[in-house]
Amino acid sequence: TQKIGSKKDVPIIIVHVESVFHGRETDAAFIRGVFQISENPLEVKSGDEYGIMEVKSKSGGIRMENTEEVVDLEAGDIIDVMGEIRFEVADDPDNLRYYPFITVDVEEESASTLKINAPATAMERDLITIQVTTGTDEIILGADVEFDGENIGTTDSNGEITHTLARVGTSTINATKVGYESASKTITVEEYVETQLRIESVSEILQTEEFELTVTVGGEPLSGASILVDNSSVGTTDASGRFNYTFPASGSHTVKAEKTGYIAAEKTINVIKPYSKFEATAFNITPVNVTLKEPVAITAKITNTGNIRGEDEVELKINGTAVDSRNLTLEPGEETSVNFTFVESKSPGTYYAEILNKGGEFHVEKKPMGWLLYAGIATVIGLIVVYLVTMRPGFGTPGTGTGGVGSTRDKLALKLSQLKMKVKK
Known part of the structure; x- marks a missing residue:
C-alpha cells in the first residue's frame, strides 16, 4: 500500500496484460495476471469469480480468464474487470489504446492548514495527548493550543501537548500559529469510571499456607479477572472476586490481575520457606x-x-x-x-x-582441708620441737625440780598418741 494525498494504505494492484488483439470484428486483451501484496491475503480457489474474471488454475501461479466470450473495447469505454479494477479505453476510433486503473478519492489538504490529532472520546480525569500537524502531516512546533477557550500551552518538538480532562461533556480544542490556517476539533468527555484493578492480599506468606487474594475495582469485587503468577495464567476470580492459590516454591513472586477494559494490577508476594529453629x-x-x-x-x-x-x-x-x-x-x-x-x-x-x-x-x-587437720598438724610440729629440746644434754637432771628424761619422753609419747586419735576422729 501507499499514501496518496491524505489517504493512507491505498492498495496498489498490478495487472499484467500479456497481449492485445485487434481484428476486424473482435478486439481482445489477454491478462497474464493480477498482483497485489497484502497483509491479509485472500485465499483463491479454482472456479472463483471476480467480476468478469474466473480463476481457472492455481498451478504455477493464478490463471484467470474472462467469463464472457467477448469483451468489447470501444473508444471511450470504461470496463469493470474485477473488484475496483477497470479498463479505460482511449477516445480514439482509429487506434486501440487502453489501461487498467483503480479510482481513489483523495481530499486535497493544504500544507498551510493546521490539523488537530486527539481522541474523539475520552474519560474525565484522563490525560490526553493533543498533536498539531499540517494537512500534509508535518509536525508543528510552538502552536498555541486552547481547550474550551483556555490557553493550555504550546506544542513541543513532537507537535504535542498534554491535558487532563476535568469536565464532563463536549469540549472544543483550537490550535493556531502565525502563517497557518487555524484548526478546531470537538471531543466528548464521558463521566469518570474507575478502571484500575487492585489486588487485596497479604504481602508475605508461608509456602505451606494457601494464598488468597481479592480483585477489586472502585472498592467493589470483580469476577472473571485473569490471575497470573510470574506471567503464567493460573485461573480467574470467582463471583466474589476471590482466588486461592498455593505457591509451589518459596521466594519472591509477581501476581498480576487483568481483565479487558480495565487497567491491570500487580503485586509482589514474598513466599517464606517453612522452618523451625x-x-x-x-x-x-x-x-x-x-x-x-x-x-x-x-x-x-x-x-x-x-x-x-x-x-x-x-x-x-x-x-x-x-x-x-x-x-x-x-x-x-x-x-x-x-x-x-x-x-x-x-x-x-x-x-x-x-x-x-x-x-x-x-x-x-580442690576441696580445702578442715580446721581440725590444720590444728593437728600444728600440734605435731610443736611436740616435735619440745621433744628435740628435752633431749639436749643436762635437760631434766636431779635437783632442778623437774622429772627425768624418761618421764618427759613418756609424757610426750602420750600426747602424740592422743593427737593421732583426734586426727583419726
Whole structure:
C-alpha cells in the first residue's frame, strides 16, 4: 500500500496484460495476471469469480480468464474487470489504446492548514495527548493550543501537548500559529469510571499456607479477572472476586490481575520457606565457683524462633563435648526452660558450658582441708620441737625440780598418741 494525498494504505494492484488483439470484428486483451501484496491475503480457489474474471488454475501461479466470450473495447469505454479494477479505453476510433486503473478519492489538504490529532472520546480525569500537524502531516512546533477557550500551552518538538480532562461533556480544542490556517476539533468527555484493578492480599506468606487474594475495582469485587503468577495464567476470580492459590516454591513472586477494559494490577508476594529453629534466649550457671564433686546447676530458656512446629534435641556441652540432652517439641514462638546438673569429681580447672547459642564459664577447685587437720598438724610440729629440746644434754637432771628424761619422753609419747586419735576422729 501507499499514501496518496491524505489517504493512507491505498492498495496498489498490478495487472499484467500479456497481449492485445485487434481484428476486424473482435478486439481482445489477454491478462497474464493480477498482483497485489497484502497483509491479509485472500485465499483463491479454482472456479472463483471476480467480476468478469474466473480463476481457472492455481498451478504455477493464478490463471484467470474472462467469463464472457467477448469483451468489447470501444473508444471511450470504461470496463469493470474485477473488484475496483477497470479498463479505460482511449477516445480514439482509429487506434486501440487502453489501461487498467483503480479510482481513489483523495481530499486535497493544504500544507498551510493546521490539523488537530486527539481522541474523539475520552474519560474525565484522563490525560490526553493533543498533536498539531499540517494537512500534509508535518509536525508543528510552538502552536498555541486552547481547550474550551483556555490557553493550555504550546506544542513541543513532537507537535504535542498534554491535558487532563476535568469536565464532563463536549469540549472544543483550537490550535493556531502565525502563517497557518487555524484548526478546531470537538471531543466528548464521558463521566469518570474507575478502571484500575487492585489486588487485596497479604504481602508475605508461608509456602505451606494457601494464598488468597481479592480483585477489586472502585472498592467493589470483580469476577472473571485473569490471575497470573510470574506471567503464567493460573485461573480467574470467582463471583466474589476471590482466588486461592498455593505457591509451589518459596521466594519472591509477581501476581498480576487483568481483565479487558480495565487497567491491570500487580503485586509482589514474598513466599517464606517453612522452618523451625530453636534458640537459647536466656542462660544461667549457679554457682560459678565450686569444688570437686560439688554440683553445678545450668539452666536456659529455649524458644522456637521458626515459623512452624519443630522437634529437636537440646544438648548441654562442657568444653565442646555433649554430656546431657533433652528432647523438646515447640510451636512457633513457644518458650520453655531446660535444667541440667553437672558434677566434676576429678580435675579442677575452668570449664565452659553451652546450650545451643548461649554459654558461660564456671571454675572447679580442690576441696580445702578442715580446721581440725590444720590444728593437728600444728600440734605435731610443736611436740616435735619440745621433744628435740628435752633431749639436749643436762635437760631434766636431779635437783632442778623437774622429772627425768624418761618421764618427759613418756609424757610426750602420750600426747602424740592422743593427737593421732583426734586426727583419726
